[in-house]
Amino acid sequence: MHPPIQIYTTRYCPYCIMAKRLLQARGLAYDEIAVDDDPATRQAMTQRAGRRTVPQIFIGETHIGGCDDLHALDASGELSRLVQAN
Template sequence: MTKIEIYSKGYCPYCKQAKATLNSLGLAFEEYEITGNDKLTREMQARSKRRTVPQIFINDQHIGGGDDFHEALRSGALTHLLNQKIV
């Protein structure tokens, strides 16, 4: 089963767009709401080496932010990642 994680903030339009896209594709994901949560914010920054949201991971591989995610969808890279087996 594919593991999808997204770090987000409730007021972020890019986060809402990425989650809507995941939902429209029928993909289940775990959301980490980091607004006001310093521990999760530090965790996201350590994992992604970035400070902005959303940050998306598939099977523990960093996909990037909203633009990166949508580019992976357009290019077909997302389909490839979703079809990889977890070892």
């Protein structure tokens, strides 16, 4: 069992779609938190991540960053280590 993965998204964001596809391809379950029409949730995401853009991805309490950060972690093998280490 890996630590919970949370991904803050918007409906039509291509980077959100790519990040979710990568997680799915790796067989990783995640909780999607949509911020499209919910200013309070977007504000909570901004406070938690320190960024306003989506996606914002967390593994457990570790802030991964966005789509490019997730792909870089995967390419380096660190994504696999992160989900197995916790």
